[in-house]
Amino acid sequence: MNKQVELQDLGQKDYKETWDFQESLFQSILNTKIKNRRQGTNFQTKNYFLFVEHPHVYTLGKSGDMSNLLLDENQLAEKNASFYKVNRGGDITYHGPGQIVGYPIIDLDNFFTDIHKYLRLLEEMIILTLEEYGLSAQRSPGETGVWLDVGTPFARKICAMGVRASRWVTMHGFALNVNANLGYFDLMIPCGIRGKAVTSLNVELGQTAVNEAEVKEKLSKHFSMLFEAHMIVK
Numbered sequence: 128m129n130k131q132v133e134l135q136d137l138g139q140k141d142y143k144e145t146w147d148f149q150e151s152l153f154q155s156i157l158n159t160k161i162k163n164r165r166q167g168t169n170f171q172t173k174n175y176f177l178f179v180e181h182p183h184v185y186t187l188g189k190s191g192d193m194s195n196l197l198l199d200e201n202q203l204a205e206k207n208a209s210f211y212k213v214n215r216g217g218d219i220t221y222h223g224p225g226q227i228v229g230y231p232i233i234d235l236d237n238f239f240t241d242i243h244k245y246l247r248l249l250e251e252m253i254i255l256t257l258e259e260y261g262l263s264a265q266r267s268p269g270e271t272g273v274w275l276d277v278g279t280p281f282a283r284k285i286c287a288m289g290v291r292a293s294r295w296v297t298m299h300g301f302a303l304n305v306n307a308n309l310g311y312f313d314l315m316i317p318c319g320i321r322g323k324a325v326t327s328l329n330v331e332l333g334q335t336a337v338n339e340a341e342v343k344e345k346l347s348k349h350f351s352m353l354f355e356a357h358m359i360v361k
Contacts, residue, residue: 128237129171132356134347137179142186142211142222145179145230152232153298160234160294172296174233176350176358178343181222183208185315188217188289195219195316206314215299217271217289219315225306225327227342231350235295238354242292246271249301252349253286256303259345262331272301275326283324285331303346304328306336 137145152175159172185196185208196210196219203210208223222228235245250266253273257264264285265277273286286303304327312325329337351358 129174129234130237130354130356132174132176132231132233132351132354132358133361134176134358135178135361136343137177139180139182139224142181142184142209145177145181146211146213149177149230149232149298153293153296156232156234156296157294160236160296172234172237174237174356175231176347177230177232179228179230180224180226181228183221183223183311185210185219185221186213186215187211187219188213188215191218197314197316202314206311208311213299215289215291217287220287220289220302221311221315222302223308223311225304225308225329225339227303227305227339227346228300229303229346230298230300232296232298233354235292235297238356240295242290245292245297246288246290248353249288249290250286252346252353253301253303255349255353256342256345257285257328260328260332260337262328273303275331281324283326285326285328303342305339305342 156172159170162168163170250273254264264273264275267274267277271288272284274282274284276282286301288301290297290299306329307327309325309327347358
C-alpha cells in the first residue's frame with residue numbers, strides 16, 4: 128500500500144481547469160487499478176492532495192436543486208461569477224477568493240475502504256485545524272461539513288464538503304472559509320439548507336485576514352496524522 132501523498136498548491140486557478148486536472152489525476156489512478164486487475168500486475172497507485180483558490184464560482188452537485196442558486200445568468204455576470212454542474216455529492220456550493228479548497232485524489236485501497244470514515248476524517252482534519260485557532264467546531268447530525276455552535280440558533284457553517292468516489296478513488300473535497308467574502312453566500316441557499324448561516328475564520332477571530340499559508344500547513348499536518356500518510360510537497 129502506497130501511503131505517500133503528493134501535495135500540490137495550485138494557487139488561484141479557474142474552477143473548470145482545476146476540475147479537468149482533477150479528472151486527469153483521478154483517471155490515471157483508475158487506469159492503474161484497472162490494468163492491475165486485468166493483467167495481474169501490482170503497480171502502486173498514486174495519491175494526490177491539491178490546494179487551490181478559485182475565482183468566484185457556484186457549483187451544483189448531482190442531487191442539487193437549481194432553485195438554490197438565487198441568481199440568473201445576467202446577475203452571475205454582474206457578480207463576476209461562473210456556474211457549473213458537477214459530479215460530486217451534495218447540493219450548491221460557493222468557491223471564491225479567501226477560501227482554501229482542498230481536493231484529495233487518493234486511492235482508499237492504500238488507506239481503508241470506507242467512504243463514511245473518509246468523510247469523517249476530512250471533517251476531523253478541519254475540526255483539529257480550527258481547534259488550533261481556539262474554535263470549537265463540530266459536525267452537525269445529518270449534514271456534511273463542519274459547523275460552529277451546532278444545536279443553537281447561532282449555528283453557522285465554516286467548511287463545506289462534497290466528494291466523488293469510484294473504485295475507492297476519491298475526488299472533489301472540502302472548502303474552508305478563511306478570509307472569504309461572505310456576501311456571495313447570500314446569493315444561494317448554502318448546500319440547500321434554509322436558515323443556516325455561514326461564517327469565515329477571520330470573522331470568528333475578529334481579524335482582517337488570517338495567514339492562509341499557515342492554515343494550509345495545519346490542514347496538511349492533520350491530514351497526514353489522521354490518514355497515516357507521508358506528504359510530499361511538489
